[in-house]
Amino acid sequence: MSTTMADRSRRLATRIGRATGTTTRDAVGRPASHRELVRRELAAYADRIDLAGLVREHGSPLFVLDPDRVTTQLLALRRELPMARVHFATKSLPHPAVIRAVDAFGAGFEVASRGEIDLLERAGIATAHCLHTHPVKTVADLTGAYLRGIRTFVVDNPAEVAKFRGLPPDVAVLVRLSYPNSAAKSDLSSKFGVRPEDAAPLVAQCLREGLRVAGFTFHVGSQTASAAPWAHAIRRTLALMGRLEAAFDVRFDTLDLGGGFPVAYDEPVPSLADLARGIRSALDGVPDRYRILIEPGRFVSAPAMTLVTRVIGVAERADGRWAYLDQGVYGAYSNIPAEDVHALVFAASELGGAIGGERGEPGGASRADDRARVPVTLAGPTCDSVDVIARRLPLPALAEGDLLVSPMMGAYTAATATSFNGITPTPVVVVPA
Numbered sequence: 001m002s003t004t005m006a007d008r009s010r011r012l013a014t015r016i017g018r019a020t021g022t023t024t025r026d027a028v029g030r031p032a033s034h035r036e037l038v039r040r041e042l043a044a045y046a047d048r049i050d051l052a053g054l055v056r057e058h059g060s061p062l063f064v065l066d067p068d069r070v071t072t073q074l075l076a077l078r079r080e081l082p083m084a085r086v087h088f089a090t091k092s093l094p095h096p097a098v099i100r101a102v103d104a105f106g107a108g109f110e111v112a113s114r115g116e117i118d119l120l121e122r123a124g125i126a127t128a129h130c131l132h133t134h135p136v137k138t139v140a141d142l143t144g145a146y147l148r149g150i151r152t153f154v155v156d157n158p159a160e161v162a163k164f165r166g167l168p169p170d171v172a173v174l175v176r177l178s179y180p181n182s183a184a185k186s187d188l189s190s191k192f193g194v195r196p197e198d199a200a201p202l203v204a205q206c207l208r209e210g211l212r213v214a215g216f217t218f219h220v221g222s223q224t225a226s227a228a229p230w231a232h233a234i235r236r237t238l239a240l241m242g243r244l245e246a247a248f249d250v251r252f253d254t255l256d257l258g259g260g261f262p263v264a265y266d267e268p269v270p271s272l273a274d275l276a277r278g279i280r281s282a283l284d285g286v287p288d289r290y291r292i293l294i295e296p297g298r299f300v301s302a303p304a305m306t307l308v309t310r311v312i313g314v315a316e317r318a319d320g321r322w323a324y325l326d327q328g329v330y331g332a333y334s335n336i337p338a339e340d341v342h343a344l345v346f347a348a349s350e351l352g353g354a355i356g357g358e359r360g361e362p363g364g365a366s367r368a369d370d371r372a373r374v375p376v377t378l379a380g381p382t383c384d385s386v387d388v389i390a391r392r393l394p395l396p397a398l399a400e401g402d403l404l405v406s407p408m409m410g411a412y413t414a415a416t417a418t419s420f421n422g423i424t425p426t427p428v429v430v431v432p433a
């Protein structure tokens with residue numbers, strides 16, 4: 001990453017901190033709630049990036065993508081886990097502006113499909129240092145990825161190893177291990193990975209086939225809010241690597257700790273500093289010749305997008321007031337059903353400043369105090385009854401045309417949204433540099 005970019009990102013983080021970090025108490029001296037702290041930060045951020053102006057220009061619904069936030073997250077990872085090379089999980093937010101920011105920082109990419117390789121190629125990324133992590137792929141996809149420059153792949157079962165037959169010897173594989181984690185929002189260990197106790201025959205098969213085993217990889221589960229699963233997986237994997245090196249007289253060179261780093265949606269999560277402390281301590285004594293990799297998706301991309309939606313109608317139902325938005329769980333809020341994560345939703349009037357003006361028009365004062373909070377069910381625009389974003393959320397009374405804002409909406413949102421019911425996907429606008 002260039003010095004200018006690093007400086008810019010540092011200045012930006014300082015500015016956010018100055019705007020929000022000083023008062024962590026509410027008006028009567030109690031510690032402010034998580035929602036209140038996020039509201040303050042979002043209000044300052046909306047002013048700084050002129051969110052109101054972006055909505056005026058581009059309309060609603062709107063994803064607002066801020067590449068500086070990608071850089072800020074990458075800086076945090078570099079600071080806390082300096083020994084780890086980052087391969088951004090492209091699937092979490094496959095957008096050219098994110099790809100450019102990750103590449104400019106000097107980080108690499110994790111890909112799992114032909115489409116993701118296409119995206120990187122279109123952005124001019126050299127794919128030689130990408131990881132292809134899908135443990136199950138067609139021979140055509142594998143060969144295509146090889147021809148396009150990828151050399152490191154993942155295997156987790158015997159049938160997959162056989163697919164590498166005939167590829168040149170400069171290919172290496174990481175063996176994916178499975179470590180169940182029922183506390184994660186998305187436990188990936190039942191769909192993929194070989195149990196550590198079953199890894200030896202797979203490694204033996206790779207070696208028989210002339211396939212170089214570079215090392216091991218795992219994913220402790222997405223949105224993992226404690227260092228313990230990483231510490232457990234790291235310790236078991238290091239022990240396994242030592243045993244297999246002795247048994248097969250080989251030397252591994254890579255330990256890939258996967259993704260899973262959490263972000264704060266509707267509740268706080270442990271800081272990256274806390275998680276990293278546990279991870280660093282588990283890595284204590286790791287042989288110098290091992291490259292340590294991480295594949296963060298959500299941690300890098302979630303803070304990078306802010307979602308703006310608009311109320312298209314309101315109704316009184318048997319269970320109270322409903323407000324219908326121009327995006328829902330089949331669209332921009334697809335992370336709700338897919339992952340059971342719940343970004344906070346703010347009425348724009350709660351944010352004050354230009355975005356909080358009457359009907360989202362600029363220049364209006366905050367209406368947060370002059371409107372009583374009433375429980376409202378926020379629904380998406382489709383005809384489906386599961387299309388509900390939040391039930392009985394206490395918000396300032398909403399009227400048709402009002403704007404709502406959700407921060408932390410970059411990961412697995414635009415990437416997983418559908419156009420069910422013919423609803424057009426939410427456009428993404430990039431915050432000008």
Ligand SMILES: Cc1ncc(COP(=O)(O)O)c(C=O)c1O
Nearest residue numbers: 089133222259260295296297298
């Ligand atoms: C192989 C692999 N690596 C990394 C990630 C990114 O995970 P997260 O977004 O939890 O950091 C995923 C997500 O599914 C994955 O499958």
